[in-house]
Amino acid sequence: xxxxxxxxxxxxxxxxxxxxxxxxxxRDAGFEVIxxxxxxxxxxxxxxxxxxxxxxxxxxxxxxxxxxxxxxVIEGLKEVGAGDIPVVVGGTIPPSDxxxxxxxxxxxxxxxxxxxxxxxxxxxxxxxxxxxR
Amino acid sequence: MVAVSRLSRPIAPLFASAxxxxxxxxxxxxxxxxxxxxRAREVADLVRANPGHAYAIGITGAPGAGKxxxxxxxxxxxxxxxxxxxxxxxxxxxxKSGGAILGDRVRMLGHTLDAGVFVRSMASRGHxxxxxxxxxxxxRLIGAANFDVMIIETVGVGQVELDIARFVDxxxxxxxxxxxxxxxxxxxxxxxxADLFVLNKSDRPGADATRADLESMLxxxxxxxxxxxxxxxxxxAIAREGITEILDATDRHRAWMESGxxxxxxxxxRLVQETEAIVRARLDHEVRALFAKTPEELRASLVxxxxxxWEAADSVINRIVDQHATPPEPLARDL
Numbered sequence: 001x002x003x004x005x006x007x008x009x010x011x012x013x014x015x016x017x018x019x020x021x022x023x024x025x026x027r028d029a030g031f032e033v034i035x036x037x038x039x040x041x042x043x044x045x046x047x048x049x050x051x052x053x054x055x056x057x058x059x060x061x062x063x064x065x066x067x068x069x070x071x072x073v074i075e076g077l078k079e080v081g082a083g084d085i086p087v088v089v090g091g092t093i094p095p096s097d098x099x100x101x102x103x104x105x106x107x108x109x110x111x112x113x114x115x116x117x118x119x120x121x122x123x124x125x126x127x128x129x130x131x132x133r
Numbered sequence: 134m135v136a137v138s139r140l141s142r143p144i145a146p147l148f149a150s151a152x153x154x155x156x157x158x159x160x161x162x163x164x165x166x167x168x169x170x171x172r173a174r175e176v177a178d179l180v181r182a183n184p185g186h187a188y189a190i191g192i193t194g195a196p197g198a199g200k201x202x203x204x205x206x207x208x209x210x211x212x213x214x215x216x217x218x219x220x221x222x223x224x225x226x227x228x229k230s231g232g233a234i235l236g237d238r239v240r241m242l243g244h245t246l247d248a249g250v251f252v253r254s255m256a257s258r259g260h261x262x263x264x265x266x267x268x269x270x271x272x273r274l275i276g277a278a279n280f281d282v283m284i285i286e287t288v289g290v291g292q293v294e295l296d297i298a299r300f301v302d303x304x305x306x307x308x309x310x311x312x313x314x315x316x317x318x319x320x321x322x323x324x325x326x327a328d329l330f331v332l333n334k335s336d337r338p339g340a341d342a343t344r345a346d347l348e349s350m351l352x353x354x355x356x357x358x359x360x361x362x363x364x365x366x367x368x369x370a371i372a373r374e375g376i377t378e379i380l381d382a383t384d385r386h387r388a389w390m391e392s393g394x395x396x397x398x399x400x401x402x403r404l405v406q407e408t409e410a411i412v413r414a415r416l417d418h419e420v421r422a423l424f425a426k427t428p429e430e431l432r433a434s435l436v437x438x439x440x441x442x443w444e445a446a447d448s449v450i451n452r453i454v455d456q457h458a459t460p461p462e463p464l465a466r467d468l
Binding site for chain 2: 001002004023030033047048053080081082
């Protein structure tokens with residue numbers, strides 16, 4: 001059973017090369033990747049995640065607003081009864097913010113520069129854990 | 134409060150929520166159907182007891198023909214008519230990795246926050262014919278969740294994806310100007326399944342010639358006056374032109390199907406065909422499993438010419454039949 005993952009870009013930054021690279025790497029690693037393009041509202045991302053019932057939700061954020069955007073998505077998932085979908089965050093995340101993201105409920109943080117193999121392995125682990133629960 | 138995992142929640146309450154329009158519940162049930170196994174059977178039982186009334190429209194065509202954009206516009210038009218609409222967008226899985234990029238939603242994002250629209254992406258997971266084996270059950274589930282219309286979008290490359298027509302009530306084939314000048318066979322296949330043709334991007338050069346070409350192919354069919362003749366509808370999705378005409382033609386086809394066009398017979402036929410597809414898939418699965426571990430004994434007797442491949446095949450088939458004579462574990466559904 002391939003794991004299903006949503007790769008979403010919340011907020012206003014319009015650069016999705018990184019997100020696309022990750023999407024293709026995950027496809028090649030056997031994931032089913034739902035990709036929704038740039039500039040998504042957090043409530044839209046939540047709606048897509050529950051309709052698609054993904055095993056993992058990946059947010060790609062380069063705008064600097066990663067704390068508030070991630071918090072909104074995690075809160076939104078809880079509100080619709082999907083708080084158990086793990087949320088991971090990738091992008092330009094300063095080291096000092098990584099702990100904060102984990103503290104507000106992110107399952108993992110993959111800052112720019114994370115090797116794709118590390119990211120793929122981490123997501124596979126998360127998806128497997130999700131399936132076992 | 135301890136949240137119960139999405140994957141072990143009891144099915145009956147999920148099903149009740151899905152019928153009330155709860156998107157997360159329907160999303161989870163669709164995953165269960167896709168995964169197969171006893172829980173999928175449990176969903177199927179509930180679905181069978183609560184059939185819906187959804188009308189199923191299929192949209193197929195070559196990559197880039199404009200299927201997703203048209204689907205988006207059709208959804209908007211159907212919403213204007215107050216219909217609850219579900220979209221099942223099926224994309225091929227990579228034969229190499231088994232993964233897939235499911236990107237059809239990108240063209241339908243305007244409906245994301247509309248509670249009357251539900252969009253689900255599905256990978257074909259290697260089933261020839263393009264429609265995932267779980268798709269018919271997923272469609273019945275969507276019907277049970279009280280949608281009025283569902284649109285099933287599949288990539289059609291030549292003849293490969295023709296089986297969409299088995300599972301929907303009206304099949305729309307999307308073509309573009311200049312289409313199919315060199316793929317006669319593909320055209321013939323699509324001619325058989327199309328209930329209506331949409332000539333998208335018809336503002337481009339060659340639209341008239343392609344339309345005339347299609348019409349003459351339709352003229353050349355062996356058909357009687359009682360048969361449905363697929364209309365060819367020009368459209369320009371990016372300019373939102375032709376959308377009302379497509380839905381009107383769909384309505385006419387539906388009316389024809391429901392008044393003597395044989396919709397009941399058609400729907401019965403497709404249940405039989407679905408059964409056949411499941412049987413084929415399961416047998417295929419068993420045959421692959423049997424041959425996956427090299428049967429050394431068999432190889433030896435073949436090489437020694439004690440038996441020939443035809444006799445060997447007989448004995449393999451007998452082995453499969455014998456396995457089924459003694460009821461084994463519950464029939465696997467996760468093919």
